[in-house]
Amino acid sequence: MYRFLLTHAIRDWAEKTPEQEAVRFAGQSLTYAELEARTNSLARLLIDQGVKRGDRVGIFMNKSLEAAVSLYASMKAGAAYVPLDPFAPPQRLAYVIQNCGIRHVLSAEAKRAQVNEILCESVELDCLVGIEGVERQGLRAFSWDQADAFPSSGLDLHLTEQDLAYILYTSGSTGVPKGIMHIHRSGLSFAEWAAQTYKLSPSDRLSNHAPLHFDLSTFDFFAGAIAGATTTLIPEALTKFPANLTKLIEEERLTVWYSVPFALIQLVERGVIEKRDLSALRWVLFAGEVFPTKHLRQLMIRLPDSKFSNLFGPTETNVCTYYHVLEVPPDTDEPIPIGKVCANLEELVVDDQDRPVAPGEVGELLIRGGVVMKGYWGMPERNAACFYRRPTLGSFEDVFYRTGDLVQLDAAGNYRYLGRKDRQIKTRGYRVELDEVEAALDSHQGVFEAAVYTMPDPQGSSLIVASIVPHPGVALDEPMLVEHLRARLPFYAIPTQIWIMDEFPRTSTGKIDRRELQAMAIRNLNGNDISP
C-alpha cells in the first residue's frame, strides 16, 4: 500500500498482522490492531476538542503504552507531536508550551503535580488527557478511558507528506530551547532508510531506550513500525541500571538495540553481560556522541554475535551518515569514522567562505535531501542562517542544511568527525549549548560573570563545569546557584561543579580564558579550591 505518512505503517500492519505485538512496556503490550484502534480513538477526541491540521500537541508522560498511542494519535489528528521532557523543570516546559502554541496535552496521572505547576506558570490549555479533575477556566480534562471510548475506525484527513509530524525541542544558544520541526517526509526518509539498511523484519524486537524528545526514538518507533516489528519501551528508571538493562535485553529477546554510547559503555562496565544470554541481539546501533574506541572494543568482545553501526547526524537531519563497524583495530584508540552519507542524500563540505574543500581537507558538513528538517519553530532569522541555498543549473537551487560539524574525508572514503564550529557539546549523549547554561547562570542576580566549559568525563564522555564571579559584596554558594539552575535547565545541563571565584583568568585580549579555567578544573578534579 502507499505510504507517505508516518502513521501509514501501523494502519497497514493492523490489516496484515493485526495480532502481532507493536509495542511492549513492562510486560504489557498493544498489538498493531489495538494500537491502530486506540490511536484512531484518541485522534478523534483531539479533533473533537479543536485540534486542526498543523497544530501542536504536547506529550507529557513517562514511558508507557499511552506514550506510543499519543505520538501516532497526534499525527493522525493532523498535528505535530511535541514531546515534553518528563524530567524538565516546569518553568522550562511552560516556555516550550507557550513558544510552540500547544493547547492540547496528553499526560498521565503520575504527572498531576507537575501539570499543576506548569498551569501556574500562566499557561493556558484547552484540553488535557490522562489527568481527571484538573479545574481551570476553559480546560477540559479527560481520562484515558474516555479517550478510548471514541470510535476507533480510521480517519481520512487528506494529509500530505509535507504536513508537520513532530517538533523536538533542544538546547538553544540564545538561552531558551528551540524546536526542530520535522514533516512526515523527513521522518519517513530516515525511517525507511533505517528499516532497509538494518533489514528490519516482523521478527525483530527493537529497544526504545531514548526519551521521546530525543531523535533516536524516531528510529525505535517508526523504523520498527515500517518493518511490522515490535518495539519495547524501557522505563526511564531502568535506563539508569546496566544490570537491569541486560536482564531486559535477555528477557525481551531484543534483536536491535539503539542508544547513545554512554549507555553501552555502562553495559560493558557494570551490566554483568557474562551472566546474560544476549545472543538474540543482532544489531547494536549507537548515535549522539563519539564512542571511545577502547570501550567499543570491549563491547564488541562481549557481544560476539552482534553487528555494530555508528549513526551520525544532528536532530536537524535525523541521521545523515553511517558506518558499520566491522572491526576495531587492536593497536590504536583513534576514533572510528562517521562513515558515508546515507542513500538519497547529498553532502557538501565547505570552508568558512562556503567554498567546497578538496577531498581530505577539513570543512563544515552540509547536507541536503529528504531527511532534513523543515526548520526551527518560529525562528525565521535562524532558519535563514542555517540553510545554504546554492544555485545550480540556472534557476534551480540546492538547499543544504549547515550541520555545524567539522569533518574530513579519509583515504578509505569515510568521513571523520573532528568537532563543532560552535559551543554545542554532548554530555553523556545529551545535547547542550554551553551558551544556554551561561545565560541561565547570568540570569541569577548575584552573578557578575559566568563561564561554562567542559571537562573530560572518566566514564567516556564530557562533563559540564562552570565558574562564576559574584557581584562585589554578594555571598553566593553552590547550592544557591544549583537551585537557580534547576528551575531553568534540564538536569543533564546543570554543571557537575560550580566554582566561585574572585576573578577570571584572562587572555591577552581580555576575554575570559576558558581554556585556563578548564585546565584549573582538571588539575583540581578531586574537589580542591581552584582559586588562582
Next chain:
Amino acid sequence: MDRKIALSDYIKQEVMRNPKANLDDAEDLFNAGILDSLAILQLVAFIEENFKIKIPDEDVIFENFQNLNALASYLETQKAAE
C-alpha cells in the same frame, strides 16, 4: 550512625547539592528525577567506603535503589550475608 540517615544526608549534600532539601524515605528516587547514572555510581562508592559493604554490579539494580527504604533494607541483607 543509622545508615538511612547517612545515605539521606549524602544524597542531599552531594547529589541534590542542597543540604536543606526534603527527602522522604519512601520517595521514588527516579520518578522524582533525583538520581541519575552518575549519582548511582557515586552512591555505590560512598556506601562501599563508609559502610564497608561490597555491592556487586548485579545488585546495582532498580529494585535495590528505588528509595531509601529499599536501599537500607538491601544493605542490611548484604551486611548480614558477609
